[in-house]
């Protein structure tokens with residue numbers, strides 16, 4: 001039981017808590033009777049009753065028992081503070097308060113204010129609308145090719161490649177919109193996210209937010225970040241292997257896949273890497289559909305509200321895509337080729353960039369992450385992609401949809417991508433000042449690093465077992 005602070009006049013003040021006591025709330029996921037504390041600006045909140053209704057979904061669980069100040073500020077509009085006040089239960093004991101004098105975090109928070117004054121959080125509407133119309137142009141081109149050459153294998157393949165590019169570029173655009181980079185009004189972003197993310201690209205916005213924001217809150221944290229939870233399809237660290245070969249886990253896992261197959265997959269993951277990436281889009285489409293079904297979030301403690309607009313948007317995607325496939329292509333063999341080629345190429349185009357953003361960078365255990373500053377964690381787990389000739393950076397910007405400035409994006413997820421080139425040198429020099437490893441490399445070198453990590457993990461697996 002947390003004590004009450006005794007004020008000078010002898011009256012009991014708010015309850016005070018040691019951080020160690022709050023940390024016990026990390027077990028609340030497994031022990032339902034524990035309170036669900038988290039800390040924001042040295043104040044303690046119990047979010048137990050709010051968990052099932054949190055509009056942001058299960059991402060809130062990543063900060064249970066922890067200091068959630070910077071994660072909270074990164075994801076919410078300031079209006080959320082009024083709601084937050086309802087869950088206030090006390091303060092952190094003064095000796096245990098995090099001082100705002102702390103270097104890196106303090107400077108990032110100050111820079112954020114400076115960037116607000118410089119209007120770096122404001123988007124250029126013409127930039128984003130030209131992206132939108134550019135993307136729709138790629139789609140029209142793809143459909144046009146299909147309409148004219150839908151009876152030839154070459155025409156179908158060219159159209160599929162263009163369609164894949166359209167989906168990839170819509171993926172980047174929906175990413176920005178659903179991080180609320182475009183409009184101040186979040187409802188407009190959510191609506192636009194439904195059009196670009198769901199109708200055009202085929203991914204449900206809430207499914208995407210649930211997965212992607214959890215990744216943002218705990219990047220490369222083993223057991224928390226869904227983006228690295230891909231074992232045994234691709235295994236990104238030794239920690240994933242420990243799970244597998246611990247007798248307790250191996251028995252469980254063996255029920256899903258036989259051991260020999262898991263060994264084979266891990267041992268040959270450098271060879272299976274590209275084929276697996278090409279299957280990524282199909283897997284995401286399936287996950288997205290499952291997520292919005294009535295029972296799609298049944299096993300999640302925090303569920304995101306799914307609107308009918310979302311459901312209709314996803315249905316519309318399959319209607320327009322199914323229609324062009326059926327009406328503009330001559331026979332079932334070519335139709336099948338078109339569907340598979342478009343899905344596979346898009347999977348590659350998207351996943352190559354995702355993989356470059358974080359794979360092969362430091363993977364943290366939960367214990368390591370608990371001791372780490374939120375912004376430091378964002379920096380050391382991300383990789384920026386640069387070109388050897390800066391004049392060509394626009395090509396990488398376009399292909400990666402701005403995610404080439406991954407570190408800056410993770411520190412300020414709501415800054416529109418067209419400002420990143422201005423803030424990148426500032427963040428890099430700040431990291432250098434505080435000796436925080438800041439990694440940037442070319443597309444090719446980064447991909448080599450990803451391969452090297454896959455190879456190392458395979459090697460560890462084969463040596464150990």
Ligand code: HEM
Nearest residue numbers: 047055056059060063068071075080083084087186213217
């Ligand atoms: C008592 C604590 C919290 C309250 C009262 C709260 C409240 C809310 C509200 C009202 C929204 C909808 C905001 C909007 O888009 O207008 C929201 C969304 C969200 N929250 Fe929280 N939240 C809390 C804690 C957290 C924590 C600790 C995290 C992260 C670790 C988090 C992550 C998110 C995310 C990612 C969204 C989705 C934003 C979007 O629509 O894109 N929340 N939360």
